Amino acid sequence: MAKQAKERHLNDLNIGKYHFTQGGKSCLNAHVSPYQEGKPCSHRWHARVEGASLRKIEPGHEEENLYKWPSDMPKQPPVGTTWDLSGDNFTTSASVPYSFEAHHVVPNEELSIVINSIGKESAKKNEITLLVRKGLMQEAYNLNDRVNMIILPMMRDEAFALALPKHKRTVEQFNHHLYSCYVRKHLKKALAVVKEDVDAHEEEAKANDKAAKESKKEAHRSDEQADRQQTLAKAHTEKGWSGRAGTHEQRAKSHRLQAMNKWAEAQYHSDEAREQRVMAMKKVQANPTGQGKQGIENLSKVLKEGIIAAGLWMKQTGLDGSLENFRDFIKQRDTASSGGGMPD
Numbered sequence: 360m361a362k363q364a365k366e367r368h369l370n371d372l373n374i375g376k377y378h379f380t381q382g383g384k385s386c387l388n389a390h391v392s393p394y395q396e397g398k399p400c401s402h403r404w405h406a407r408v409e410g411a412s413l414r415k416i417e418p419g420h421e422e423e424n425l426y427k428w429p430s431d432m433p434k435q436p437p438v439g440t441t442w443d444l445s446g447d448n449f450t451t452s453a454s455v456p457y458s459f460e461a462h463h464v465v466p467n468e469e470l471s472i473v474i475n476s477i478g479k480e481s482a483k484k485n486e487i488t489l490l491v492r493k494g495l496m497q498e499a500y501n502l503n504d505r506v507n508m509i510i511l512p513m514m515r516d517e518a519f520a521l522a523l524p525k526h527k528r529t530v531e532q533f534n535h536h537l538y539s540c541y542v543r544k545h546l547k548k549a550l551a552v553v554k555e556d557v558d559a560h561e562e563e564a565k566a567n568d569k570a571a572k573e574s575k576k577e578a579h580r581s582d583e584q585a586d587r588q589q590t591l592a593k594a595h596t597e598k599g600w601s602g603r604a605g606t607h608e609q610r611a612k613s614h615r616l617q618a619m620n621k622w623a624e625a626q627y628h629s630d631e632a633r634e635q636r637v638m639a640m641k642k643v644q645a646n647p648t649g650q651g652k653q654g655i656e657n658l659s660k661v662l663k664e665g666i667i668a669a670g671l672w673m674k675q676t677g678l679d680g681s682l683e684n685f686r687d688f689i690k691q692r693d694t695a696s697s698g699g700g701m702p703d
Contacts, residue, residue, distance in 0.1 A: 364388040364467050374489060377496035384499035387492060389467040391503070394450045402503035406461035407449045409505035417522050417671055425521065425667070426510065432520045442517075449510060458513035460526035462682075464659045464666070465507055469543045476547070477554045478643075481561045483636050487643055491553065494647025500655065507659040509666060515679050523670035525681035538682035541689075542662065549654035553643060560639035564632040571628035578621035585614035665689065 368378075368390040377383035379399045386400045395401040413425035420429075428435070428442040436442045442456040453459060474495075478487030501507075511526040512518045518525045527535050547554070592607035650657075669688035673680035680687075 361389075361392065363471075365390045367471060371492060371496065374493045374496065377493070377499075379501075383496065384501070385496040386501050386503055387470065387495060389463060389503060396450075399501060400503055402463060402508055403449070403461040405503055405505040406508035406510050407444060409508050410444055410449070410510050412505075413509075413667070415522065416667060417674075425523075429520050432516075434516050434520065457517050458530070459517075460511050460513060462509050462511045462526055463502065463507055464509055464662045465502070465542055465546060465655060466539055467502060469539050469546055470502060470655075473543060473546045473550055477550060478557050478561075480565075481557055481636065481639065482564070483640055486640060487557060490640070490643045490647045491550070494643075495652060495655075498648060498652040500652040504656075506656050509663055511666075511682070518670065518680075519674055521670070522667075522674040524666060524673055524684065525679075528681045528683050535682040538685050541686050542658075545658055545662075546655065549651075549658055550649040552649040553646060554649075556642045556646075557639045560635045560642070564635035564639075567628040567632035567635065571625045571632065574621045574625035574628060578618045578625060581614045581618035581621060585611045585618060588614060668692070 365388070368386075368388040371387055372378055372381065375383075377385045379386055384399075389402050391398065391400045391402070393401070394403040394407070396404050398404060410426050411424065415421060415423045415425050415427070424444065426442075426444050436456065440456070441448065448456045449459065449461075453461075474491050475484075475488055477491055478484040481487055511523055512521060513526055513530055515525065588607045588611035592604045592611060595601075595604035595607060648654075665688070666682070666685065669680070669685050672678075672688050672691070673684065678684065
């Protein structure tokens with residue numbers, strides 16, 4: 360995934376001067392792995408900055424920082440050390456002060472997948488993808504910004520102590536598939552307007568492509584029939600059968616006229632298909648991102664609140680849970696409260 364993110368990053372640099380390294384204010388990829396203080400593309404730095412502003416929601420601890428280690432936990436930091444946001448904690452490695460992940464609330468891969476899906480069925484797929492990415496960059500969207508970041512523990516003890524979900528079910532697990540699917544579903548809604556426009560025009564374009572193909576087939580058949588009739592007319596003329604030759608000449612003209620009409624129809628449908636795709640491109644250019652930066656960041660905020668609430672639910676129910684159980688929490692909460700919070 361990291362390799363793909365770096366490849367996308369290099370491609371984005373060719374879209375225009377929108378990236379931070381080019382004097383812009385955008386980054387659509389998690390392409391910087393180390394903690395780099397003050398670097399806008401460093402998701403680990405942003406996660407730590409965001410962590411300082413987050414508060415616990417556990418009853419009786421609402422004024423405490425989310426990452427303050429509870430003094431009543433059996434497991435405590437070694438003497439002279441801390442397991443909060445002080446010192447070099449969460450900066451030097453992903454195992455200090457304990458195993459953790461600087462998690463993108465809207466994951467990098469999901470953003471890319473949803474952007475690519477907008478023009479997936481279009482003959483202009485690559486151009487549409489570039490327009491959407493360019494649109495987000497022009498809006499100064501930063502995937503790695505603090506609004507889209509949260510520090511999550513990797514192990515059960517730390518997760519239980521902080522009332523947070525684990526990042527993944529196990530350290531060996533490659534990803535958080537169920538959580539990613541949930542995010543992808545709601546991220547699509549933020550970009551739905553763009554996709555709906557593209558799909559509508561592409562559907563019309565494909566209908567015209569099909570009609571053009573059929574008209575071309577009929578045109579070829581009529582031309583072939585005209586050629587046969589002309590061949591027969593020539594043979595009858597050589598034999599002196601002028602009457603029969605004239606009949607075949609008339610048939611040849613009739614078939615040739617049908618062919619001309621079908622070729623004209625094919626061109627008309629081809630032009631219509633081309634125009635539908637041009638219209639789709641114009642609409643994407645006018646509104647390349649739907650709800651855009653604001654919509655994606657609003658989703659990040661709601662998801663983050665949900666992640667923190669899910670962590671408390673897991674602690675209260677004794678569930679050794681991770682982001683993979685996030686959807687379970689949403690279902691349980693919505694059933695209990697008859698709606699509210701995160702949408703289904």
